[in-house]
Amino acid sequence: LGGWSRRFFEMSRVLRCRGLPFKVQDEDIRAFFKSESFNPAPQFHIVKIMIEHGPDGRPTGDALVEFGSEDDASRAMSYDRQMIGDRYVELRRSSRPSLEDDRGDGRRRSRSRSRNRDHRSRDRDRRRDRGDRDRGDRERERRRSRSRSRGKERERSPRPERRQKKASNWDKPPEFGPDGTALIAQSANPQLTLKARRVYVGNLPQLDPPISEPALKEFFDQAMHQAGLTQSPGCCVCDVWISSEKHFAFIEVRTVQEATSAMTLDGITFYGTPLRVNRPHDYVPPAPDAMIMTMAQAGLMGSGAGGIAANLSALMQQTKKARRIHVGNLLVGSMTSASLKQFISQSMQQLSLVVKPGDPCIDSFLSGDGNFGFVEMRTVAEANNAMALSGIECNGRPIRVGRPADYVPLNAELIAQCQGTGILGTPGDAGVTEAVGAGMLNGPDESKATEVVVIRNMMSDDDLANDDECKDIAEDTISKCEEEYGKVVRFVIVRPGREGAPADLIGNVLVQFETKESAIKAANDLNHVKFDERVVETDYMDPARVEEVQKLYPEQSLQ
Numbered sequence: 001l002g003g004w005s006r007r008f009f010e011m012s013r014v015l016r017c018r019g020l021p022f023k024v025q026d027e028d029i030r031a032f033f034k035s036e037s038f039n040p041a042p043q044f045h046i047v048k049i050m051i052e053h054g055p056d057g058r059p060t061g062d063a064l065v066e067f068g069s070e071d072d073a074s075r076a077m078s079y080d081r082q083m084i085g086d087r088y089v090e091l092r093r094s095s096r097p098s099l100e101d102d103r104g105d106g107r108r109r110s111r112s113r114s115r116n117r118d119h120r121s122r123d124r125d126r127r128r129d130r131g132d133r134d135r136g137d138r139e140r141e142r143r144r145s146r147s148r149s150r151g152k153e154r155e156r157s158p159r160p161e162r163r164q165k166k167a168s169n170w171d172k173p174p175e176f177g178p179d180g181t182a183l184i185a186q187s188a189n190p191q192l193t194l195k196a197r198r199v200y201v202g203n204l205p206q207l208d209p210p211i212s213e214p215a216l217k218e219f220f221d222q223a224m225h226q227a228g229l230t231q232s233p234g235c236c237v238c239d240v241w242i243s244s245e246k247h248f249a250f251i252e253v254r255t256v257q258e259a260t261s262a263m264t265l266d267g268i269t270f271y272g273t274p275l276r277v278n279r280p281h282d283y284v285p286p287a288p289d290a291m292i293m294t295m296a297q298a299g300l301m302g303s304g305a306g307g308i309a310a311n312l313s314a315l316m317q318q319t320k321k322a323r324r325i326h327v328g329n330l331l332v333g334s335m336t337s338a339s340l341k342q343f344i345s346q347s348m349q350q351l352s353l354v355v356k357p358g359d360p361c362i363d364s365f366l367s368g369d370g371n372f373g374f375v376e377m378r379t380v381a382e383a384n385n386a387m388a389l390s391g392i393e394c395n396g397r398p399i400r401v402g403r404p405a406d407y408v409p410l411n412a413e414l415i416a417q418c419q420g421t422g423i424l425g426t427p428g429d430a431g432v433t434e435a436v437g438a439g440m441l442n443g444p445d446e447s448k449a450t451e452v453v454v455i456r457n458m459m460s461d462d463d464l465a466n467d468d469e470c471k472d473i474a475e476d477t478i479s480k481c482e483e484e485y486g487k488v489v490r491f492v493i494v495r496p497g498r499e500g501a502p503a504d505l506i507g508n509v510l511v512q513f514e515t516k517e518s519a520i521k522a523a524n525d526l527n528h529v530k531f532d533e534r535v536v537e538t539d540y541m542d543p544a545r546v547e548e549v550q551k552l553y554p555e556q557s558l559q
Helices: 003-010 026-033 070-079 103-149 190-197 213-226 256-265 289-298 305-318 337-350 380-389 412-418 461-465 467-484 516-526 543-552
Strands: 014-018 046-053 059-067 082-084 087-093 198-202 237-242 248-253 276-278 324-328 361-366 373-377 400-402 452-456 488-493 509-513 537-541
Touching: 014 070, 026 046, 026 059, 026 070, 026 082, 059 070, 070 087, 190 198, 190 248, 190 256, 198 256, 213 237, 213 248, 213 256, 248 256, 256 276, 256 337, 305 412, 324 337, 324 380, 337 361, 337 373, 337 380, 373 380, 380 400, 380 516, 452 516, 461 467, 467 488, 467 509, 467 516, 488 543, 509 516, 509 543, 516 537, 537 543
Parallel strands: none
Antiparallel strands: 014 059, 014 087, 046 059, 082 087, 198 248, 198 276, 237 248, 324 373, 324 400, 361 373, 452 509, 452 537, 488 509
């Protein structure tokens, strides 16, 4: 939208929700906008919800939601393409400034339905009369035809040829380029990379007749070739599927690299409508060849490259929530998902936060308003190291780097399964060298995790000497921890000058959580984060020792 149209829609307090489950209720929609998809979760005032129904009285999957202010509606757009159950929900600005009382509309619709029933009744009578006349005409024609054909030999009409079933592109064998390399997948089975070769295309133009799959395929292929995003001549699109509502589609391309390159087409105009091009929600990055070879040599994944790749892809999917980072406070309109990925990658390498050579970023996603994004790292260690990027400038603004709201640390069983695969990125893991990222901590050892997190290098000497400053820091830190990680049951700033205070803990901050899971999440998230221009480090501690230290500082008790 441009000009006055953009300003008009920005004034609306009403959002249209598309793609809702047909059984959705008002409370489901309210819960959707209060979900913790983002950290911290925004608070919205919802005035009214109107779930739309078709002529048959069944839900259409659309709803209109009126918010209490234009600001609430603008912030609620950050939930675009989030999930309700297993369904994507697309959010659009509505042209309606508000949802007015529609009881009068209901009476008008009732009278309209009554008039429609009268019209349908008269139409059925007319069709019945025409049908009687038509049946009589056909019977007379059959009698004349039998009379004309009497005495003649009946000629047998030739049997029509059976139409051959079109080969499905889903079963299409791999194609090979001029250099003899496979264009699909890194193994003989294209199904192993199918989820990495599929592209989501949303915001399709609503035309009459609607967009067809061949038309979208031709447009996407031409756009890829004209932008120089293909790896070889020929059509790069293998298959196209368009949703029944014609609002979005999935496109399968030949190679993983071409699917990644297609992300640069985000925003391209099709029939005057800017398309949304992104990864599907079930995207699984392909298993790198180096990982496959390492695991095959180590005998970790059985025999056959196909089996190795499939198992490694499964581990990549299981560890995805531990390898993703949230990047916030971006300058709206300044970046694309590709440029966000490039910025994080270059920053990681310049600051020696990588654990092995190459690009540490696998994939990226940018929100619809461009204010935040997510970046998937190739290793868990590099995701931990990326926390040190919080506060660096990007387009003149300090960005915030943290864990997504759905962050899940690896448990002991999954860590054991990932040993030697290159996914962990710890010393001795596949491809990890001492020369790259030497000296960088990858986060505290989770095998020694307790409910207590020790935060070092957080307090300056001036802070420790000032009672008011210590009180303010304690309140801010407790508030942050409880909002993002979990309930805090003990909090101690170990200040100097207190008789019996352990010398090795002076200047440290001790935070005891209610659960070990909360402590692990906080320790990984806060490690290498900047606090007042100081990079802090985290570790774990025995809860019994914290209890003893707390007795030395009774004024800091949370009871």
